[in-house]
Amino acid sequence: MTEVIVDKPKLKPLRKPHSEETKRKIGKAQEGVKGNNWKGGIIVDKEGYILERCKDHRFANSAGYVRQHRLVYERYHKCSLLPWAIVHHKDGNRANNDISNLEASTQSKHCGHHNKFRGHQFPSTNSLTC
Numbered sequence: 869m870t871e872v873i874v875d876k877p878k879l880k881p882l883r884k885p886h887s888e889e890t891k892r893k894i895g896k897a898q899e900g901v902k903g904n905n906w907k908g909g910i911i912v913d914k915e916g917y918i919l920e921r922c923k924d925h926r927f928a929n930s931a932g933y934v935r936q937h938r939l940v941y942e943r944y945h946k947c948s949l950l951p952w953a954i955v956h957h958k959d960g961n962r963a964n965n966d967i968s969n970l971e972a973s974t975q976s977k978h979c980g981h982h983n984k985f986r987g988h989q990f991p992s993t994n995s996l997t998c
């Protein structure tokens with residue numbers, strides 16, 4: 869007989885299961901991600917904002933992502949945005965993070981801007997962040 873007998877591998881997990889904390893982080897990082905493709909640390913959240921992985925940034929969320937338009941603005945102007953500063957997308961397209969489309973504003977100015985131009989879409993939850 870030429871039958872080969874293979875030992876059944878022992879049922880041992882290859883790596884330890886994720887802790888609750890890690891699961892929470894993974895869930896948060898994958899929130900609203902379009903597809904499962906790894907795009908070099910770029911994801912799109914459910915509100916349509918592009919997030920870039922930049923885990924040491926002071927605005928990074930618990931998963932280490934920062935809204936890319938803020939990073940683009942900071943890099944271009946070599947500045948640090950204040951936490952309450954708003955970076956507005958002039959054309960209303962949150963995925964258009966070209967520097968020419970970004971404009972820094974304060975919350976009150978930004979709000980006024982959107983009240984003036986009602987064609988601009990308001991996000992339902994966070995109306996001051998486009």
Ligand SMILES: [Zn+2]
Pocket residue numbers: 955956957978982997998
């Ligand atoms: Zn806006």
